[in-house]
Amino acid sequence: MSRIDAKFAELRAAGRKAFVAYVMAGDPDYATSLEIVRGLPGAGVDIIELGMPFTDPMADGPTIQLAGQRALAGGQTLAKTLDMARALRETDQTTPIVMMGYYNPIYSRGVDRFLAEAQEAGIDGLIVVDLPPEEDAELCLPAQAAGLNFIRLATPTTDDRRLPRVMQNTSGFVYYVSITGITGAAAAQSAEVAPEVARIKAATDLPVIVGFGITTPEAARDIASVADGAVVGSAIVKMIGEGRSTAEVLGFVASLAEGAHAA
Amino acid sequence: MANDLFNSFMTGPDENGRFGMFGGRFVSETLMPLILELEAEYNHAKTDPTFWAEMDDLWKHYVGRPSPLYHAARLTEHLGGAKVYMKRDELNHTGAHKINNVLGQIILARRMGKTRIIAETGAGQHGVATATVCAKFGLECIVYMGAHDVERQAPNVFRMRLLGAKVVPVTSGRGTLKDAMNDALRDWVTNVRDTFYCIGTVAGPHPYPAMVRDFQSIIGKEVRWQLAEQEGEGRLPDTVIAAIGGGSNAMGLFYPFLDDPSVGIIGVEAGGKGVDDRMEHCASLTGGRPGVLHGNRTYLLQDDDGQILEGFSISAGLDYPGIGPEHAWLHDTGRAQYVSITDAEALEAFQLSCKLEGIIPALEPSHALAHVMKIAPTLPKDHIIVMNMCGRGDKDIFTVAKHLGFDMKV
Ligand SMILES: Cc1ncc(COP(=O)(O)O)c(C=O)c1O
Numbered sequence: 242m243s244r245i246d247a248k249f250a251e252l253r254a255a256g257r258k259a260f261v262a263y264v265m266a267g268d269p270d271y272a273t274s275l276e277i278v279r280g281l282p283g284a285g286v287d288i289i290e291l292g293m294p295f296t297d298p299m300a301d302g303p304t305i306q307l308a309g310q311r312a313l314a315g316g317q318t319l320a321k322t323l324d325m326a327r328a329l330r331e332t333d334q335t336t337p338i339v340m341m342g343y344y345n346p347i348y349s350r351g352v353d354r355f356l357a358e359a360q361e362a363g364i365d366g367l368i369v370v371d372l373p374p375e376e377d378a379e380l381c382l383p384a385q386a387a388g389l390n391f392i393r394l395a396t397p398t399t400d401d402r403r404l405p406r407v408m409q410n411t412s413g414f415v416y417y418v419s420i421t422g423i424t425g426a427a428a429a430q431s432a433e434v435a436p437e438v439a440r441i442k443a444a445t446d447l448p449v450i451v452g453f454g455i456t457t458p459e460a461a462r463d464i465a466s467v468a469d470g471a472v473v474g475s476a477i478v479k480m481i482g483e484g485r486s487t488a489e490v491l492g493f494v495a496s497l498a499e500g501a502h503a504a
Numbered sequence: 505m506a507n508d509l510f511n512s513f514m515t516g517p518d519e520n521g522r523f524g525m526f527g528g529r530f531v532s533e534t535l536m537p538l539i540l541e542l543e544a545e546y547n548h549a550k551t552d553p554t555f556w557a558e559m560d561d562l563w564k565h566y567v568g569r570p571s572p573l574y575h576a577a578r579l580t581e582h583l584g585g586a587k588v589y590m591k592r593d594e595l596n597h598t599g600a601h602k603i604n605n606v607l608g609q610i611i612l613a614r615r616m617g618k619t620r621i622i623a624e625t626g627a628g629q630h631g632v633a634t635a636t637v638c639a640k641f642g643l644e645c646i647v648y649m650g651a652h653d654v655e656r657q658a659p660n661v662f663r664m665r666l667l668g669a670k671v672v673p674v675t676s677g678r679g680t681l682k683d684a685m686n687d688a689l690r691d692w693v694t695n696v697r698d699t700f701y702c703i704g705t706v707a708g709p710h711p712y713p714a715m716v717r718d719f720q721s722i723i724g725k726e727v728r729w730q731l732a733e734q735e736g737e738g739r740l741p742d743t744v745i746a747a748i749g750g751g752s753n754a755m756g757l758f759y760p761f762l763d764d765p766s767v768g769i770i771g772v773e774a775g776g777k778g779v780d781d782r783m784e785h786c787a788s789l790t791g792g793r794p795g796v797l798h799g800n801r802t803y804l805l806q807d808d809d810g811q812i813l814e815g816f817s818i819s820a821g822l823d824y825p826g827i828g829p830e831h832a833w834l835h836d837t838g839r840a841q842y843v844s845i846t847d848a849e850a851l852e853a854f855q856l857s858c859k860l861e862g863i864i865p866a867l868e869p870s871h872a873l874a875h876v877m878k879i880a881p882t883l884p885k886d887h888i889i890v891m892n893m894c895g896r897g898d899k900d901i902f903t904v905a906k907h908l909g910f911d912m913k914v
Binding site: 298303310313318343344346348349350371373376393394396399400418422423 | 528529530531532533534535536677682683686693694696795796799804806808810811
C-alpha cells in the first residue's frame with residue numbers, strides 16, 4: 242500500500258478529513274523552507290505538497306508566482322527539491338509527500354531519471370498542472386509504472402463526458418479545483434462544492450480533496466465537511482512571503498489543520 | 505533529403521496536435537475542454553464555405569489583400585545575384601501580417617458566441633490587429649503586454665487604446681512577451697465561459713499552431729499565383745525567406761511550398777548580440793533545446809534546470825524564448841533551414857531597404873532581408889528569392905533613431 246493510500250485508510254478509520262498543505266520548496270531559502278516543511282506533520286498536516294519552482298507558472302496567482310521567484314533567486318533547483326524530500330524523510334517516514342509543479346523542469350531532467358530519483362527520495366505522488374490526460378504517455382503512465390501516484394486535477398469545466406477520462410489513470414486522490422481560476426483567487430462555498438464533489442465521487446472510488454481559495458480555518462472546515470479533505474496553499478505561502486517566523490507559520494498551519502479536522 | 509519524404513510535409517499535425525515529437529496540448533485541466541471545443545469548431549469552420557467566404561470578403565475589402573508581390577529591382581541589382589521579390593504584407597491594414605490570423609480567429613469567436621477577446625502582444629502589432637478587428641465587430645478586447653514593451657512600443661499602446669482596447673501592462677515574471685502570454689492564459693482560466701483567447705503566433709496548445717498557420721497561409725498561396733503571373737506558369741520560388749519570432753509570418757509563407765522539393769526554405773531567428781553563451785539572443789532553434797512551455801513542446805531558451813530564459817533582440821516582435829512547434833519539426837527533419845541575424849545586421853538591412861527601395865521595413869523582416877543580403881550575391885541571376893516583408897517600420901523608427909544616434913526630440 243502506498244503512503245497516500247495508508248494515510249487515507251488511517252484517516253477513514255479515525256473518521257477524520259484530510260488536511261493538505263502546499264509550500265514552495267526553497268522559499269524563501271533552502272534552510273528556512275526545510276525547517277517549515279519538517280514542522281508540517283507536527284502541525285497536523287496529513288499530506289505535504291511540495292511546490293517545484295518554475296519561471297512560468299501559468300496556473301498560479303501572484304502569491305505563488307512570487308514564492309517561485311524567491312525560491313529560484315535563492316538557488317532552488319529540482320535536485321535541491323528532491324534533497325529536501327530526502328531530508329524530511331530522515332525525520333518522518335509516514336507523511337506522504339506530493340511534488341507539485343509544471344512539466345518542463347521534469348522533462349529537462351529526463352523523465353526516467355527524475356522518476357528514479359523521486360522514488361528514491363521518498364516522494365509518493367506527483368501533481369503536474371500542465372499534463373492533462375491527453376498527454377498521459379509523457380509522465381503519468383511512466384510514474385504509475387515506477388510506483389508513484391499521479392494525482393489529477395478535476396475542475397468545474399471537467400464535464401461528465403470528460404470525467405471518466407480524467408479519472409482513468411488517476412491514483413492516490415483526486416484534487417478538485419473548486420473554481421475556474423488561478424491559485425489564490427476567491428474561494429468557492431461548500432454549497433457550490435458539495436454537488437461537484439458528489440459528481441466526481443460518482444466517477445471514482447478515490448478520495449476527493451478540494452482546494453483553491455481556502456484561506457481560513459473556518460473555510461477549511463466548511464470545505465472539508467463536503468469532501469474528503471481540504472488543501473491550503475496561497476494563504477500559507479503568503480505568510481512565508483511576509484517573512485513571518487517559522488513558529489508563526491506553523492501556528493497558522495496548525496489552526497488550518499484543526500479547522501479541517503473539525504469537519 | 506530523400507524524395508519520398510515530400511508529399512508528407514503538409515499533413516501535420518496528427519490528431520494529438522503533434523508535428524513529430526513537437527506540439528501537443530500541455531495545458532491545465534480547466535483549459536483542456538476549452539481547447540477541445542475550439543478544435544471542434546475550427547474543424548467545422550475549416551470545411552465550411554461560408555466561413556471562407558466571410559474571410560475572403562474581409563481580406564479583400566478590409567485588409568487590402570492580395571498584398572503585392574514586388575520585384576525589388578534596385579536591391580537585386582545592388583546585391584548582384586539572385587532576383588529578389590518582396591511579399592508586401594506590410595501594406596495590410598494595421599501594417600503587418602498579424603491581421604490575417606486575427607480575422608480568422610475573431611470570426612471563429614463570433615461563431616462560438618464569445619463576446620470577450622483576450623490577446624498577448626510583444627511589439628504591439630498583434631495587439632493592434634486584435635483591437636482593430638474587435639472594434640470593427642464591437643467586441644470587448646483586453647491585451648496583455650509586458651511592462652517593458654509597453655514602454656518601448658508606446659505608439660502601439662496608444663493605438664490600441666484609441667481602438668477601444670484595454671491594455672494591461674504585465675509585471676509578473678520579468679514583464680516580457682512570455683509573461684504576457686502567461687497572464688493571458690491566467691485570464692482565460694478565470695473567464696472560461698465568455699472569453700476567446702486570440703493567440704498571435706503559431707504557438708500555444710493544439711489547435712492554435714495549425715489554425716494560425718492555416719490563416720497565415722494566404723501569404724504563400726498568393727505568392728504561388730503571383731509569381732506564376734510575373735515569371736510564367738509553373739515558376740516557383742527557388743528560396744523563400746522569413747523572419748521568426750513565434751513563426752507565424754514564416755509558416756504562412758512556407759506552408760504552401762513544403763511539398764515542393766525545389767523550393768529552399770529559410771527561417772531567420774533574431775541573433776541579438778550574437779548566438780553564444782551570453783544568451784543575449786532569441787534564436788530558439790540555433791541556441792535552445794526541446795522543452796514544454798505555453799501548451800506545446802518545442803525548442804526553448806532554457807537553463808540546465810529547465811527554467812525559461814529571457815530572449816534578447818532589438819526587435820520586440822522577435823523577443824520570444826520559444827518557436828512554433830511546426831518549425832521545430834521542420835528543423836529536425838531538415839526540410840527547412842534556420843539561421844540567425846544579429847541586431848547590427850538587421851539595422852543595416854533596415855537602412856538599405858529604405859534607401860534602395862523606398863520601403864521602411866519593420867525590424868522583424870529586416871532580419872529576413874539581412875539574410876537575403878548575405879546569400880543573394882552568391883546565387884545566380886535566375887535564382888528567385890521571395891522574402892516576407894511582413895511589417896512596416898513606423899513602430900520602430902524611435903528604436904532605430906536611438907541606435908543610429910539620431911535625436912528625435914525637436
Ligand atoms: C512585423 C512583425 N513581424 C514578425 C513578428 C514575429 O511574429 P511571427 O514570427 O509570428 O511572425 C511580429 C510580431 O510582433 C511582427 O510585428
